[in-house]
Amino acid sequence: MAKSKFEYVRDFEADDTCLPNxxxxxxxxxxxxxxxxxxxEFKKPNDDRALQLMTKCxxxxxxxxxxxxxxxxQSDEYSFVFKKKSRWFKRRASKFMTHVxxxxxxxxxFYWKDYFKDQQLLYPPxxxxxxxxxxxxxxxxxxxxxxQADCHIxxxxxxxxxxxxxxxxxxxxxxxxxxxxxxxxxxxIKLPKEAEEKEVEVTxxxxxxxxxHCDIIGDQFWEEYPEILADDS
Ligand code: DGT
Ligand code: MG
Ligand code: MG
Numbered sequence: 001m002a003k004s005k006f007e008y009v010r011d012f013e014a015d016d017t018c019l020p021n022x023x024x025x026x027x028x029x030x031x032x033x034x035x036x037x038x039x040x041e042f043k044k045p046n047d048d049r050a051l052q053l054m055t056k057c058x059x060x061x062x063x064x065x066x067x068x069x070x071x072x073x074q075s076d077e078y079s080f081v082f083k084k085k086s087r088w089f090k091r092r093a094s095k096f097m098t099h100v101x102x103x104x105x106x107x108x109x110f111y112w113k114d115y116f117k118d119q120q121l122l123y124p125p126x127x128x129x130x131x132x133x134x135x136x137x138x139x140x141x142x143x144x145x146x147x148q149a150d151c152h153i154x155x156x157x158x159x160x161x162x163x164x165x166x167x168x169x170x171x172x173x174x175x176x177x178x179x180x181x182x183x184x185x186x187x188x189i190k191l192p193k194e195a196e197e198k199e200v201e202v203t204x205x206x207x208x209x210x211x212x213h214c215d216i217i218g219d220q221f222w223e224e225y226p227e228i229l230a231d232d233s
Pocket of ligand 2: 029
């Protein structure tokens with residue numbers, strides 16, 4: 001069929017093919033969840049309903065989309081790692097990012113009531129997305145370690161902050177001042193086991209998608225699940 005005279009507009013579409021042989025990471029993050037968590041009365045510092053809903057959405061993304069080998073989440077964010085050799089949508093970055101973010105967002109609304117029961121969803125939440133490529137396994141492990149370390153630092157601060165407010169009766173401003181003065185000391189505070197376990201959410205795929213709550217900075221996890229980084233994974 002003859003092309004219309006308008007066809008030339010396709011040339012304006014930018015090429016966004018991801019570099020071959022690199023891990024493709026899509027990270028999404030809740031938009032203004034500071035407000036969203038307050039309006040929906042999330043428990044402080046960690047709301048199990050919110051974290052479990054995030055993980056349910058990540059599982060759905062991994063089941064619905066192709067070639068995701070591992071996902072890691074904390075707070076209002078989740079990172080999805082696509083296999084190095086993925087040919088999904090000819091490795092077009094915009095396809096990866098938009099499919100992940102839209103599937104996750106619709107799942108968040110769809111499954112909301114299963115986790116929040118009587119707490120009504122007051123307005124539609126949104127998520128932003130970004131894409132980063134990592135050429136080596138070490139780069140990828142360091143990326144995931146960076147997110148876990150970020151989670152640990154924030155969780156440590158938030159747990160101590162809310163203990164000072166809720167248990168010691170300090171005002172939020174007083175608690176903030178106390179933590180600033182004692183920043184070095186607080187970093188050394190040993191968290192209750194319960195708080196540590198809550199900080200990490202990992203999902204991986206073998207034959208099915210399994211949520212795990214474990215450390216991924218050390219070697220043990222990667223030795224236990226070598227298939228995640230396997231070249232032909
Ligand atoms: P953004 O991402 O720039 O649009 O802005 P925010 O407000 O989403 O900022 P972000 O992503 O740095 O921080 C996440 C917010 O979500 C933070 O204010 C705490 C809140 N949040 C996440 N998970 C929980 C939770 O389990 N409990 C409570 N109370 N808040 C949470
Ligand atoms: Mg956010
Ligand atoms: Mg965030």
